[in-house]
Amino acid sequence: MKIDLKKLFIKYLTPSFLLILGFVGYTYFTTGYIAPFGVPHIGLFFIALLFMFVFWALLEHFQNVTGMLMKESWVSRIIFILVALVLFYLYRINGRI
Numbered sequence: 671m672k673i674d675l676k677k678l679f680i681k682y683l684t685p686s687f688l689l690i691l692g693f694v695g696y697t698y699f700t701t702g703y704i705a706p707f708g709v710p711h712i713g714l715f716f717i718a719l720l721f722m723f724v725f726w727a728l729l730e731h732f733q734n735v736t737g738m739l740m741k742e743s744w745v746s747r748i749i750f751i752l753v754a755l756v757l758f759y760l761y762r763i764n765g766r767i
Contacts, residue, residue: 681722681726682723682726683719685722686721689718693714
């Protein structure tokens with residue numbers, strides 16, 4: 671198994687690092703104080719990194735499932751599109767879109 675370091679850096683480490691910088695910036699602008707770098711920052715970085723791994727894994731899984739549904743018969747395609755439209759309509763009724 672070969673690990674692509676460029677993909678690892680771009681998809682996982684960079685967004686986690688930017689998320690931590692965003693949290694530090696938000697804390698500074700709301701309180702006017704920057705806490706010294708320590709173990710909580712490292713823990714928060716690893717939690718953000720775990721979140722990125724879960725996010726990209728779920729996104730890839732949903733893409734594979736959608737691709738499998740689109741490769742099937744016309745009936746499954748039509749059912750998939752109808753379910754997507756019904757969900758969109760329900761979200762729109764609730765005022766979330």
